[in-house]
Amino acid sequence: MEVRGSVPHDQAPAPVPYEGVWRFTAPAVDASVPLVRHGVRTLVADLAVPVDDDILYGLLVIVSELVTNAVKHAAVLSPELGVEVAVGPDWIRVAVEDQHPYRPKALEADHGRTGGRGLLLVKTITTEAGGSCDIAQTATGGKVIWAALPLQPPAR
Numbered sequence: 170m171e172v173r174g175s176v177p178h179d180q181a182p183a184p185v186p187y188e189g190v191w192r193f194t195a196p197a198v199d200a201s202v203p204l205v206r207h208g209v210r211t212l213v214a215d216l217a218v219p220v221d222d223d224i225l226y227g228l229l230v231i232v233s234e235l236v237t238n239a240v241k242h243a244a245v246l247s248p249e250l251g252v253e254v255a256v257g258p259d260w261i262r263v264a265v266e267d268q269h270p271y272r273p274k275a276l277e278a279d280h281g282r283t284g285g286r287g288l289l290l291v292k293t294i295t296t297e298a299g300g301s302c303d304i305a306q307t308a309t310g311g312k313v314i315w316a317a318l319p320l321q322p323p324a325r
Contacts, residue, residue: 187216188257189256193252196248197248197249202236202240208252218320220320224322227318232252239265239269247269247311260300260319264313266312268309269311270306270310270311295318
């Protein structure tokens with residue numbers, strides 16, 4: 170848990186019960202997409218994370234897109250994917266790591282194509298929810314793509 174400022178340790182707020190970081194791996198195969206999505210949904214439910222239903226739905230779409238991209242584009246160099254779910258007091262973050270060095274970019278909508286818009290969808294869902302997303306290189310030369318969303322939608 171991150172404690173900001175100069176709050177004495179014995180006066181720091183206690184972490185909420187659902188705060189933490191969970192990591193697991195999955196093979197880079199098509200069958201992993203629904204399994205990882207189900208695993209994230211189950212983790213959120215088991216922890217009783219107070220996430221808005223629409224935010225959770227968006228998060229699960231993001232998980233599906235990130236795992237699908239890793240399976241389709243990185244499996245040759247990364248037969249196993251790393252998945253991380255981190256939950257803070259008012260946010261949730263999901264990250265998918267692979268060992269492929271290529272850093273993809275969100276493509277603009279091309280209505281003539283049936284695919285290739287996964288990262289654009291991730292970026293759109295994240296922005297509309299008031300969150301953030303990015304791609305970072307790993308120390309091993311691969312990449313991690315992550316998205317962080319607030320547990321509740323922004324006030325309108």
